Amino acid sequence: MATIFSRIVAGEIPCHKVAEDEEFFAFLDINPVAKGHTLVIPKQETDYIFDLEDPLLGRMMAFAKRVARAQEAVIPCKRVGVAVMGLEVPHAHIHLIPITKESDMYFGGEKMTITQDELAEVAALIRKAYK
Ligand code: 5GP
Secondary structure (H helix, E strand, C coil): CHHHHHHHHHCCCCEEEEEECCCEEEECCCCCCCCEEEEEEECCCCCCCCHHHHHHHHHHHHHHHHHHHHHHHHHHHHEEECCCCCCCCCCEEEEEEEECCCHCCCCCCCCCCCHHHHHHHHHHHHHHHHC
């Protein structure tokens, strides 16, 4: 059965898309810990990120870097933090989180309250800045 993230790539489940190429897809996290919190996934279905072949993993990080550059351009932050956990969704993904302080990357607390309209607006900004 397809993972929830593959169903997002296929357009079966809606998302706020940020960027896409032949191999990778980036979209806003539905439960962001900070404004602009984005997930980068390979279209290839692999659960654990460190089971990806080295070349694919390298290209995934290069794709994530381009997304991070776009986030930095439009979301006030000191830098974009990177996290990988994968305990919830069994489809490899990198969290890209615009941060100004360490606690902006805290996953164990209350998530942000953000409307669908606000998510759409943030996604549009990042999409526009993505090169
Ligand atoms: P992890 O697997 O890294 O522990 O967490 C999975 C992340 O995916 C969580 O931050 C969660 O909010 C996000 N997520 C789970 N399901 C969906 C979904 O259907 N759409 C989006 N956009 N994000 C999701």
